[in-house]
Amino acid sequence: MYEFKYHRPATVRQAANLLVKNEDAKLIAGGHTLVPVMKQRLASPPHLVDLSHIEGLNGIEMKGRSLVIGATATHAEVANSPIVGEAIPALADLASQIGDPAVRHRGTIGGSLANNDPTADYPAAVLALGATIVTNKRRLKAEEYFQGLFSTALEPDEIITKVMFPLPKKAAYVKFRNQASRYALVGVFVAKRPSDVRVAVTGAGSNGVFRVTAFEEALKKRFSHKVLDGLVVSADGLNNDLHGSAEYRAHLIAVVARRAVEAATAKG
Amino acid sequence: MAKISIIVNGNPVNANVDPRTLLVQFLRENLRLTGTHVGCDTSQCGACVVHLDGKAVKSCTTLAVMADGHEVKTIEGLAADGAPLHPMQEAFREHHGLQCGFCTPGMIMTAIDIVHRKGHELSDHVIREELEGNLCRCTGYQNIVLSIAAGAKAMAKSDLA
Ligand SMILES: Cc1cc2nc3c(=O)[nH]c(=O)nc-3n(C[C@H](O)[C@H](O)[C@H](O)COP(=O)(O)OP(=O)(O)OC[C@H]3O[C@@H](n4cnc5c(N)ncnc54)[C@H](O)[C@@H]3O)c2cc1C
Ligand code: FES
Ligand code: FES
Numbered sequence: 001m002y003e004f005k006y007h008r009p010a011t012v013r014q015a016a017n018l019l020v021k022n023e024d025a026k027l028i029a030g031g032h033t034l035v036p037v038m039k040q041r042l043a044s045p046p047h048l049v050d051l052s053h054i055e056g057l058n059g060i061e062m063k064g065r066s067l068v069i070g071a072t073a074t075h076a077e078v079a080n081s082p083i084v085g086e087a088i089p090a091l092a093d094l095a096s097q098i099g100d101p102a103v104r105h106r107g108t109i110g111g112s113l114a115n116n117d118p119t120a121d122y123p124a125a126v127l128a129l130g131a132t133i134v135t136n137k138r139r140l141k142a143e144e145y146f147q148g149l150f151s152t153a154l155e156p157d158e159i160i161t162k163v164m165f166p167l168p169k170k171a172a173y174v175k176f177r178n179q180a181s182r183y184a185l186v187g188v189f190v191a192k193r194p195s196d197v198r199v200a201v202t203g204a205g206s207n208g209v210f211r212v213t214a215f216e217e218a219l220k221k222r223f224s225h226k227v228l229d230g231l232v233v234s235a236d237g238l239n240n241d242l243h244g245s246a247e248y249r250a251h252l253i254a255v256v257a258r259r260a261v262e263a264a265t266a267k268g
Numbered sequence: 269m270a271k272i273s274i275i276v277n278g279n280p281v282n283a284n285v286d287p288r289t290l291l292v293q294f295l296r297e298n299l300r301l302t303g304t305h306v307g308c309d310t311s312q313c314g315a316c317v318v319h320l321d322g323k324a325v326k327s328c329t330t331l332a333v334m335a336d337g338h339e340v341k342t343i344e345g346l347a348a349d350g351a352p353l354h355p356m357q358e359a360f361r362e363h364h365g366l367q368c369g370f371c372t373p374g375m376i377m378t379a380i381d382i383v384h385r386k387g388h389e390l391s392d393h394v395i396r397e398e399l400e401g402n403l404c405r406c407t408g409y410q411n412i413v414l415s416i417a418a419g420a421k422a423m424a425k426s427d428l429a
Binding site: 001002003004005006008028031032035036038039048050076099100102103105106182 | 270286287288290309310314320324325329330331334381382385398401
């Protein structure tokens with residue numbers, strides 16, 4: 001790892017000032033993406049700004065009809081929160097499937113969303129539930145937030161402070177994991193919302209998380225896995241790598257989406 | 269350099285470290301607590317698992333500066349020198365959960381974390397699922413699973429957590 005200077009702000013404002021003042025400074029939350037990348041010398045930020053000591057940035061609460069999760073809430077906190085379990089059990093379930101227990105004790109929702117790994121789990125939930133990413137500067141709708149592989153609408157000195165999830169009527173996440181890496185080979189989050197149905201897929205798209213509108217339209221007419229019979233996903237634009245071909249992933253999306261709808265209806 | 273104060277195995281430790289020092293490096297090289305091992309160095313194998321404020325974490329993927337002001341427990345902190353072993357250590361000895369022993373400290377720290385979260389009656393299925401972040405290169409998982417089930421039960425009867 002290359003040398004860097006370490007900063008520990010107590011507030012989001014201080015953290016933002018540090019980012020503005022120090023060019024190429026980077027935030028660190030759980031460090032479970034950034035530290036490995038720095039160890040491999042693929043990144044060498046001259047300044048690290050640690051978010052983990054900022055009071056209240058990891059809170060989880062209900063605000064009206066929205067579930068609000070602070071940026072530094074760990075995957076374990078989201079998985080075990082009774083508030084999340086009650087409001088959006090599918091989200092708690094998703095968090096419980098990230099990495100392994102030790103990873104879940106450190107990794108955060110803000111770090112995962114900022115990183116936007118094409119095989120990460122949270123992006124599927126954020127897009128399917130139509131969540132809003134709140135930063136120190138503005139509010140970003142899920143649709144405008146994700147901008148392809150490892151890229152987001154965040155500016156270099158922008159800090160995610162929380163994520164607001166409107167409550168769905170029914171939802172479920174089903175992940176077909178890569179047995180070695182634990183990341184999603186295909187992960188599908190299905191959400192029946194008051195106004196529409198959304199189906200978001202992670203792990204499969206070579207451009208990151210995406211929605212399957214053909215499935216959404218069918219499910220909007222009738223929310224049952226049966227309406228997906230015969231519907232297929234094109235292999236165009238899907239990842240084609242040593243873990244699975246694009247055709248295999250296209251097939252998996254249909255299978256996993258069906259399971260997700262079944263799981264969402266089973267939960268009532 | 270950054271000044272850090274960490275409670276390690278119950279003892280306050282103050283040090284001046286280069287911020288890029290990993291927690292595992294700090295424990296092994298500065299404090300000579302060499303029970304915590306580095307297997308993969310890529311967050312996969314769990315040989316480096318220690319408890320940070322009572323929770324299992326991979327110390328190869330945690331900066332020492334990020335543990336400042338917190339409590340760390342390593343395998344050396346489970347039982348004092350000469351004192352009886354921690355029930356989980358005893359269970360690994362009794363049920364032959366160690367082969368070469370390299371992954372054992374991480375396995376035991378993870379096992380105790382599992383008990384803290386999931387209780388004392390652990391099914392094989394739960395143990396296997398929860399152990400997914402720990403790899404044993406001797407691949408003798410059968411006895412590790414047996415040891416953890418037994419250690420979990422024994423912990424219920426012991427004051428040592
Ligand atoms: C062994 C292993 C297995 C894993 N398996 C999975 C898996 O199955 N599914 C999955 O989804 N993920 C997985 N992960 C990734 C894990 O969830 C990471 O913890 C997460 O993606 C990054 O969160 P972090 O808090 O650790 O971020 P960090 O590593 O601290 O930061 C990551 C990036 O986000 C930026 N950042 C952090 N917080 C903010 C913020 N609030 N605002 C703006 N930018 C910010 C940082 O500057 C950095 O660029 C795995 C990781 C490991 C090591
Ligand atoms: S050395 Fe830390 S997980 Fe392998
Ligand atoms: S006992 Fe040898 S690596 Fe597990």
